[in-house]
Amino acid sequence: MQIDLKNIVPIPLKDKFSKRGSDIWNRELSFSSGEWVKVKAPSGTGKTTFIHILYKLRGDYEGSVCWQRKELRQISGDELASLRQHKLSVVFQDLRLFPNLTARENIELKRVMQAPVCESVMIDEMAERLGITHILQQRAGLCSYGEQQRVAIVRSLMQPFDWLLMDEPFSHLDQDNISRAAALIEEECSKRKAGFLLTDLDEDAHFKYSRFLNL
Amino acid sequence: MLNQLLKKLIRTGSGRTRFILAIVGLSVALLLILSAVQLQSNYNDLLHSKTNQDSIANFLVINKAVTDKTVGATSLTDAEITDLKRQPFVDEMGVLTPSRFKVAAQSISDKIPFYSDIFFESVPDEFIDVKSDDWKWDEHSNFIPMIVPNQFLDMYNFGFATSQDLPQLTQELVKSLPIEIRIKDVIGRVTYYGKVVGFSDRISSVLVPQPFMDWANKEYGTTVSSKASRVVIRTKDPGNPELVGYLKDHGLTTDADKTRFSKYRQVVDTVVTISWFTGAVMLLFALLIFTLFIQLTVASCKEEINLLITLGTAPKQLQRFLMNQFFPPNILIVALTLIVLAVLQLLLKYFLEAQHIYISSFIAASTFVAAVFILAVLWLVNAMTIKKYIAATA
Numbered sequence: 001m002q003i004d005l006k007n008i009v010p011i012p013l014k015d016k017f018s019k020r021g022s023d024i025w026n027r028e029l030s031f032s033s034g035e036w037v038k039v040k041a042p043s044g045t046g047k048t049t050f051i052h053i054l055y056k057l058r059g060d061y062e063g064s065v066c067w068q069r070k071e072l073r074q075i076s077g078d079e080l081a082s083l084r085q086h087k088l089s090v091v092f093q094d095l096r097l098f099p100n101l102t103a104r105e106n107i108e109l110k111r112v113m114q115a116p117v118c119e120s121v122m123i124d125e126m127a128e129r130l131g132i133t134h135i136l137q138q139r140a141g142l143c144s145y146g147e148q149q150r151v152a153i154v155r156s157l158m159q160p161f162d163w164l165l166m167d168e169p170f171s172h173l174d175q176d177n178i179s180r181a182a183a184l185i186e187e188e189c190s191k192r193k194a195g196f197l198l199t200d201l202d203e204d205a206h207f208k209y210s211r212f213l214n215l
Numbered sequence: 216m217l218n219q220l221l222k223k224l225i226r227t228g229s230g231r232t233r234f235i236l237a238i239v240g241l242s243v244a245l246l247l248i249l250s251a252v253q254l255q256s257n258y259n260d261l262l263h264s265k266t267n268q269d270s271i272a273n274f275l276v277i278n279k280a281v282t283d284k285t286v287g288a289t290s291l292t293d294a295e296i297t298d299l300k301r302q303p304f305v306d307e308m309g310v311l312t313p314s315r316f317k318v319a320a321q322s323i324s325d326k327i328p329f330y331s332d333i334f335f336e337s338v339p340d341e342f343i344d345v346k347s348d349d350w351k352w353d354e355h356s357n358f359i360p361m362i363v364p365n366q367f368l369d370m371y372n373f374g375f376a377t378s379q380d381l382p383q384l385t386q387e388l389v390k391s392l393p394i395e396i397r398i399k400d401v402i403g404r405v406t407y408y409g410k411v412v413g414f415s416d417r418i419s420s421v422l423v424p425q426p427f428m429d430w431a432n433k434e435y436g437t438t439v440s441s442k443a444s445r446v447v448i449r450t451k452d453p454g455n456p457e458l459v460g461y462l463k464d465h466g467l468t469t470d471a472d473k474t475r476f477s478k479y480r481q482v483v484d485t486v487v488t489i490s491w492f493t494g495a496v497m498l499l500f501a502l503l504i505f506t507l508f509i510q511l512t513v514a515s516c517k518e519e520i521n522l523l524i525t526l527g528t529a530p531k532q533l534q535r536f537l538m539n540q541f542f543p544p545n546i547l548i549v550a551l552t553l554i555v556l557a558v559l560q561l562l563l564k565y566f567l568e569a570q571h572i573y574i575s576s577f578i579a580a581s582t583f584v585a586a587v588f589i590l591a592v593l594w595l596v597n598a599m600t601i602k603k604y605i606a607a608t609a
Contacts, residue, residue, distance in 0.1 A: 057525065077529075077530055078529045078530060078531050081524070081527050081528060081529030081530065081531075081532070082529065083527075084526065084527030085527045085529070096522055096525065096526075098224060098519065098522065100223070100224075101220065101223060101224070105220055105223070108216070108220065109217070109220045109526070110526060110527075112216040112217045112220070113217060113526070113527055113528055113532075114527075159527075
């Protein structure tokens, strides 16, 4: 599934962005399916804004975003839900787990939201790999940020997708955990022949990126 | 599985008491509305059915007024009958056939002796208000069934019997009394047995089955075919000014004052109207409470619903989930109300049966249709409210 961006500029940050160069803001560019894209940017330059625009959480921007040549603004309701269930997965920077559900329930929710593509045991396998088996029965609200982040990663891998959007997905993890999570993500993306778009503050070598962009 | 998780996230438990109150309100509303429909249906049944001994439908026996001018010429012409039949207020019309032979009745019993010259009339069966299995006749029958006016028995019991020091008779006793019927023919008398099978308030005449009358008139008829002089009509409203006017214009007259039925009708109408109105108002309030309840639930889970939609839950999925939470109680209420109504109908049937008013043992199809209709309205209001508030939250 191809993503085309045409001169997008977030309206609240318009003045700020127009003064400096960017590989994304106010440019025409497209991502073809299967690309592994790294977006590097310092704090406050709109990484989260960018992810939210792509995921259609906000619409206060100029220009246009097209998913598979369809203008994102025209996708809504059940169609948008279908896109998020089958084509597009996400790891939010602020994680967005349900604090009152257990870690397992948070993951399970995303597994059964559409016709499941993963077996339920996959939750245990992935949890095992990321070292969060012991907190699966714990309420997500009681988990540490690092644990919550890994739960959010596992959750994002429970559904079918063509693109995985990740907004600083490793911000609360140590090197060891990062490499384990990255390995899992890489595996799952390869399995689905899916592309991903990862934003982070610094350079890194967690993945074999096919493209680097500066925001 | 998804539903179990949704159940954990979207708690419909808050404000349970309000929900239960709404359910009680809805039940009462449904009971009132469906009762109104059922009552109306029972009433229509009574108005139109042919099986009621004391039907509320109105039957009028019509004949020419006997005045100085019409003495001896009170028979109705075919043209007059056809014209009457064509009138909008006449639902059905039957001609009363008079006997054309001389006939006398005598008691066989010594204890209750009587002898009288009488006359017979007959009328098509659908105009007869007596149900009896004995009401049939063919040439092999052992006896001639008869229906006599209630007034005859009243006159005997309260006038004749008391003054002549004779025993009073009950309806049952009269029915069991064998009566000798003597028909005079050219050479003498032929004797038959007759039996009273019922008492009627509708036609003040001794009625025999139509087949017997046709046969006897041919067999023993002495006068040449006498024209009909009385007809019976069925009309929805005997107080109809058109009807009254028509009768007056054509020099016709009718028996019985039927205001009793108009009174029934007023009572039924009032009860039905009050029931309808109260039910409708209560339904409206119940719907309002349901709507508020849905709004409250959605508002109290605003964050959860928001995140669910962010994660890709389809509004359709959420609507279906909420519908499954809120709608099934409605189906249950409607079903329960119908059961209660069915029981009430059965009780009413037994109660009225004792008064010789016959209604169906089962609730009417129209009541079911009304129930399904209300259910559809409930479904629609629920679905629309849920859709609206989910869309507003997303």
